[in-house]
Amino acid sequence: MNFRDLPGMPVARQSTESMMTGEWRTIRPVLNKDLCDRCYHCWAFCPDVSVIVEEEGSFPKVDLNHCKGCGICSVECSKQAITMVREDL
Amino acid sequence: MTEFQFPLPKEEYMHPGHSACPGCGEPISMRMLLKALGPDTIMNVPAGCCAVIPGVWPAYSLKIPLVDHAFECTGAVSSGIRAALDHFGKDDVTVVGWAGDGGTADIGLQSLSGAVDRGTDMLYVMYDNEAYMNTGNQCSSATPCGANTTTTPGGKSHQRTKKDVMKMMIANGIVYGASLNPAFPEDFMEKVVTAKGIEGPKFLHILSPCPSGWKFDPRNTIKIARLATETGVFPLYEYRNGETIFTKDLKNRKPLEEYLRLQGRFKHLSQADVEGMQRVLDESIQKLLKEE
Amino acid sequence: MSQISRDTIEVRFHGRGGQGAVIASEILAKAAIREGLYASAFPSFGVERRGAPVSAFCRISDKEIRTHASIYEPDYVVVLDQGLIKLTNVLQGMKEDGTAIVNTSKTAAELGLPENTVTFDATSAALKFGLGSQTAPIVNTAILGAFARVCNAVSMSSIIDCIKSSVPAKREENAAAAEFAYGGVA
Amino acid sequence: MIEASTGNYAAAKAAKLARADVVAVYPITPQTTISEYVASMVQSGEMNAEFLLMESEHSAMSALIGASTIGARTFTATSSHGLALMHEMLMWAVGARTPVVMPVAARAIGGPWNIWGDHQDAISERDTGWLQFFCENNQEVLDTILMAYRVAEDREVMLPAMVVEDGFVLSHTVERIDIPDQEEVDAYLPKYNPEFSADTSNPMRFGGLVTPDLWTEFRYRIAESHEISREKLKAAEKDFEKIFGRSYGSPVETYRCEDADAVLIAAGAVAGTAKEVADQLRKEGKKVGVARIRVFRPFPSEEIRKLVASVPSVGVLDKSYTFGDGGAMFNEVRSAAGTLEIGSYIAGLGGRDVPPKVLVKIFNDILKKNRGTVWADLKGGDLDD
Numbered sequence: 016m017n018f019r020d021l022p023g024m025p026v027a028r029q030s031t032e033s034m035m036t037g038e039w040r041t042i043r044p045v046l047n048k049d050l051c052d053r054c055y056h057c058w059a060f061c062p063d064v065s066v067i068v069e070e071e072g073s074f075p076k077v078d079l080n081h082c083k084g085c086g087i088c089s090v091e092c093s094k095q096a097i098t099m100v101r102e103d104l
Numbered sequence: 105m106t107e108f109q110f111p112l113p114k115e116e117y118m119h120p121g122h123s124a125c126p127g128c129g130e131p132i133s134m135r136m137l138l139k140a141l142g143p144d145t146i147m148n149v150p151a152g153c154c155a156v157i158p159g160v161w162p163a164y165s166l167k168i169p170l171v172d173h174a175f176e177c178t179g180a181v182s183s184g185i186r187a188a189l190d191h192f193g194k195d196d197v198t199v200v201g202w203a204g205d206g207g208t209a210d211i212g213l214q215s216l217s218g219a220v221d222r223g224t225d226m227l228y229v230m231y232d233n234e235a236y237m238n239t240g241n242q243c244s245s246a247t248p249c250g251a252n253t254t255t256t257p258g259g260k261s262h263q264r265t266k267k268d269v270m271k272m273m274i275a276n277g278i279v280y281g282a283s284l285n286p287a288f289p290e291d292f293m294e295k296v297v298t299a300k301g302i303e304g305p306k307f308l309h310i311l312s313p314c315p316s317g318w319k320f321d322p323r324n325t326i327k328i329a330r331l332a333t334e335t336g337v338f339p340l341y342e343y344r345n346g347e348t349i350f351t352k353d354l355k356n357r358k359p360l361e362e363y364l365r366l367q368g369r370f371k372h373l374s375q376a377d378v379e380g381m382q383r384v385l386d387e388s389i390q391k392l393l394k395e396e
Numbered sequence: 397m398s399q400i401s402r403d404t405i406e407v408r409f410h411g412r413g414g415q416g417a418v419i420a421s422e423i424l425a426k427a428a429i430r431e432g433l434y435a436s437a438f439p440s441f442g443v444e445r446r447g448a449p450v451s452a453f454c455r456i457s458d459k460e461i462r463t464h465a466s467i468y469e470p471d472y473v474v475v476l477d478q479g480l481i482k483l484t485n486v487l488q489g490m491k492e493d494g495t496a497i498v499n500t501s502k503t504a505a506e507l508g509l510p511e512n513t514v515t516f517d518a519t520s521a522a523l524k525f526g527l528g529s530q531t532a533p534i535v536n537t538a539i540l541g542a543f544a545r546v547c548n549a550v551s552m553s554s555i556i557d558c559i560k561s562s563v564p565a566k567r568e569e570n571a572a573a574a575e576f577a578y579g580g581v582a
Numbered sequence: 583m584i585e586a587s588t589g590n591y592a593a594a595k596a597a598k599l600a601r602a603d604v605v606a607v608y609p610i611t612p613q614t615t616i617s618e619y620v621a622s623m624v625q626s627g628e629m630n631a632e633f634l635l636m637e638s639e640h641s642a643m644s645a646l647i648g649a650s651t652i653g654a655r656t657f658t659a660t661s662s663h664g665l666a667l668m669h670e671m672l673m674w675a676v677g678a679r680t681p682v683v684m685p686v687a688a689r690a691i692g693g694p695w696n697i698w699g700d701h702q703d704a705i706s707e708r709d710t711g712w713l714q715f716f717c718e719n720n721q722e723v724l725d726t727i728l729m730a731y732r733v734a735e736d737r738e739v740m741l742p743a744m745v746v747e748d749g750f751v752l753s754h755t756v757e758r759i760d761i762p763d764q765e766e767v768d769a770y771l772p773k774y775n776p777e778f779s780a781d782t783s784n785p786m787r788f789g790g791l792v793t794p795d796l797w798t799e800f801r802y803r804i805a806e807s808h809e810i811s812r813e814k815l816k817a818a819e820k821d822f823e824k825i826f827g828r829s830y831g832s833p834v835e836t837y838r839c840e841d842a843d844a845v846l847i848a849a850g851a852v853a854g855t856a857k858e859v860a861d862q863l864r865k866e867g868k869k870v871g872v873a874r875i876r877v878f879r880p881f882p883s884e885e886i887r888k889l890v891a892s893v894p895s896v897g898v899l900d901k902s903y904t905f906g907d908g909g910a911m912f913n914e915v916r917s918a919a920g921t922l923e924i925g926s927y928i929a930g931l932g933g934r935d936v937p938p939k940v941l942v943k944i945f946n947d948i949l950k951k952n953r954g955t956v957w958a959d960l961k962g963g964d965l966d967d
């Protein structure tokens with residue numbers, strides 16, 4: 016990008032979706048569907064908008080491109096269905 | 105724990121990929137707040153974590169307009185945005201000033217007071233991570249007694265009580281005030297929706313645990329937030345028409361120690377210190393219950 | 397040498413805070429402007445307090461006034477309070493052919509002022525028309541009437557019009573006081 | 583319509599004629615009556631603006647940055663400590679590209695206290711990126727505010743503009759001015775129509791975090807807009823002359839400079855007095871002229887370079903002092919002219935009158951080609967009697 020490409024005002028409007036914050040992660044959430052009762056606490060408390068619920072009733076999925084691996088979902092899961100697993104294992 | 109099915113509106117007003125630290129409490133509350141307010145919202149933010157989290161230019165994480173400005177002027181900028189919207193007949197747009205505890209309780213207090221005094225129709229949010237976190241955990245006037253920060257090293261020297269901005273704002277003339285905790289989403293959402301429906305200056309105090317500053321495992325953000333209310337450290341209440349109503353039970357409280365021991369910022373406290381703090385907390389809650 | 401072109405008339409008012417010297421200078425400028433002339437009026441920018449000596453200035457010209465400096469060599473000096481004569485040299489810098497207009501019941505000679513002094517009892521005139529009180533008469537409009545009689549740069553009718561549109565209260569009484577003064581000066 | 587008007591009344595009228603949408607004020611001498619006039623015009627319905635009473639000048643500027651981002655035409659006024667307090671937000675307004683227009687009733691800055699006029703406040707903001715105009719009289723105050731909106735809000739400029747009137751010397755002096763008709767002003771000044779404004783139907787972030795990777799480019803774009811504003815201002819003044827029949831020779835007005843042996847460069851109301859003195863000195867056979875810097879930002883380097891090259895001796899009068907070497911305006915002139923052969927004169931600080939006799943001394947000193955910094959009205963100084 017050179018100076019000519021800048022807008023006349025410093026307006027930012029490109030979605031952060033292109034930022035691959037999943038790279039920050041050292042542990043990742045793994046869901047045990049046998050235990051999950053789809054309470055969606057994992058979805059509600061995710062700071063990174065990285066738990067995806069496609070429609071009501073479906074199992075939550077993790078957007079690994081963006082999930083930073085904080086592990087809040089694993090603690091807030093009402094059925095302890097999420098475990099955090101080391102990325103390199 | 106509150107049982108709820110699909111507890112929040114599904115619509116997202118935040119993109120993934122923002123710059124918050126893993127486990128940060130701020131984007132959880134921001135996400136909930138926007139779900140409650142909907143798209144007809146314009147927000148303004150000062151310096152602080154809230155200026156960094158939405159992303160590095162040209163990337164931007166929210167799906168509402170956001171206006172950046174300097175540290176001490178959140179209230180004033182909200183007033184200006186509101187005035188312009190009113191002038192153009194856009195009174196259906198909610199104006200949100202979203203600032204941290206330093207930007208509110210310290211450097212931004214004058215501007216907030218001015219905006220409340222002017223009767224600006226705005227939702228002012230103090231997301232409270234109890235220190236200057238964006239500069240690396242320096243003590244603010246919202247830092248609790250005894251907490252370790254880089255400017256209260258060791259923590260023991262910090263014996264001031266947390267500044268009660270809500271009381272100041274009530275005296276200043278807000279039409280609605282509430283404390284909000286993202287660990288209680290239904291209560292959180294209800295209060296935001298209530299506030300949105302009232303015209304005038306509203307002040308929301310949101311507890312925002314900070315894993316790096318409070319020194320806890322990021323996975324415990326919501327757990328700690330919940331304990332803050334369950335122990336009585338962060339009572340949940342609503343202020344309206346001169347009355348304060350507690351929205352979560354304050355009578356059956358968990359021991360303060362459960363909350364403190366999860367956080368490295370309090371690890372230097374002796375058992376006697378903790379007991380002393382429990383006594384102070386109990387006394388203050390007795391007082392609160394009498395006021396209700 | 398005067399650095400100001402003589403096409404310009406320069407007036408300096410001396411009064412006490414609250415007597416209306418500043419308003420008088422502004423009314424005079426407004427009246428001149430109403431007549432199509434150029435004028436400027438400004439107070440001495442001091443720390444003004446009620447009763448303290450103040451001065452105000454007015455320039456009138458048929459050309460654009462570019463000078464933005466105080467007046468040091470006035471063509472006219474207008475004194476709203478005879479007590480000021482003892483306190484300050486009200487005639488300081490006045491041109492040799494200049495004229496002083498002083499609010500007093502005495503004569504110039506009695507006050508030790510030179511011949512080119514016109515005296516008029518503006519205090520009595522003000523009280524006659526109910527402007528201010530015995531202790532604090534508001535004499536500015538009356539003395540403007542006297543000034544208009546002495547200096548014909550601006551017509552009396554314009555001054556009267558501007559008094560009526562400028563004074564905050566008792567417009568007719570102020571105008572009448574000015575008319576009375578205009579007729580009463582020898 | 584011909585009226586008797588103080589500089590402050592002229593400034594308030596200009597805000598009304600420009601149809602400012604949002605006005606935010608905080609009182610400070612000698613600006614206060616601007617706020618009062620606007621308040622009464624809004625109160626009476628003569629002016630249709632949102633009127634915000636702020637708790638500080640910092641907040642006034644902050645509120646306007648917010649309002650401008652929504653797409654509102656914005657107005658405030660300040661002086662001295664108020665301007666200094668705004669400093670941070672002056673910088674912000676530039677970076678955010680919010681074209682706020684603000685008269686400054688220029689005044690000394692304490693301590694100790696001094697409420698009177700000089701240029702220290704405005705001149706100290708020369709690095710903020712605001713366009714800065716210095717006016718000679720009250721007509722120019724009104725006219726320049728209208729022109730300032732035209733230039734500031736141009737999509738290729740998008741910079742805030744400061745219109746400086748000398749505190750008291752203009753702000754509180756009644757002068758004859760011609761107040762234009764609303765229809766004429768409407769024809770001259772289109773509605774503010776920015777390329778971007780905060781709108782919920784097209785959400786974006788106004789500001790954001792810009793890293794070292796692009797900061798230079800953003801700063802360059804501001805510098806570029808300053809350059810563009812030069813031509814835009816000339817065009818704005820030309821159009822102004824067509825409609826209103828007045829112009830001011832932006833950016834540098836020269837008066838009897840063509841054949842001059844000595845030229846005094848000055849800004850603000852004192853330049854008018856200097857013109858009178860130049861006429862007088864010419865009658866005495868001294869060939870002197872006056873160059874008035876009307877536009878201080880962007881600095882008219884090219885015009886000044888040409889002028890200085892064409893005149894045997896030049897001096898610059900500053901109503902402020904920059905602690906370094908001479909006056910700020912002097913330093914700009916010297917830098918643009920590329921010569922050390924220029925005199926710096928400091929006078930008229932903190933409300934001290936600059937009478938013709940001081941200007942005569944300065945002209946004579948310039949004619950003698952004295953160099954260095956001269957405090958021209960210093961009691962006991964080089965030019966004292």
